[in-house]
Amino acid sequence: MDENWVDPDDAPEWTEEHFRFARKTVGGQVVRETEGTWTRPGRPPSQNPKKQVTLRLDPEVVEGFRATGKGWQSRINAELRKALGI
Template sequence: MQPVWVDPDDAPELTDAFFERADEYIGDRLIHRGRDRSESQQVAVTVLFDAEVVRAFQTTGKDWQARMNAALKDWLKTHSPA
């Protein structure tokens, strides 16, 4: 069973890091935190890739879709999609 916190002198210090992660409200509306909006517009699509291609990007860890997008953008610099 977790101990109940009752001593206000025992409260954690409110640091800048705490406030950077804290929820922010405007009135009753919660302002969601997250990534800054991208300057380029993104479109959700359904596409089929070879399993080996997807696995290769997935093994690079979190945000593998962003790296796949960057690889395709890089490819477009030297190739025509036609």
């Protein structure tokens, strides 16, 4: 038996302080107490969000930009802005 193993039945009783600092989790994810929704890390909302569109491009254009690596879609956006002079 592992010498660091502790029998869960030997755990001390919870105090009021334990309950006060406890966090509810479901499947290892912390659930917000007030809203009952999943907490999600991430970026704050953008001041100037991008607009999602569907655009058909020539295969060579897509392959060429993809070949430039990560961020290729942002580079397409930059090139379009440059073409429009903005």
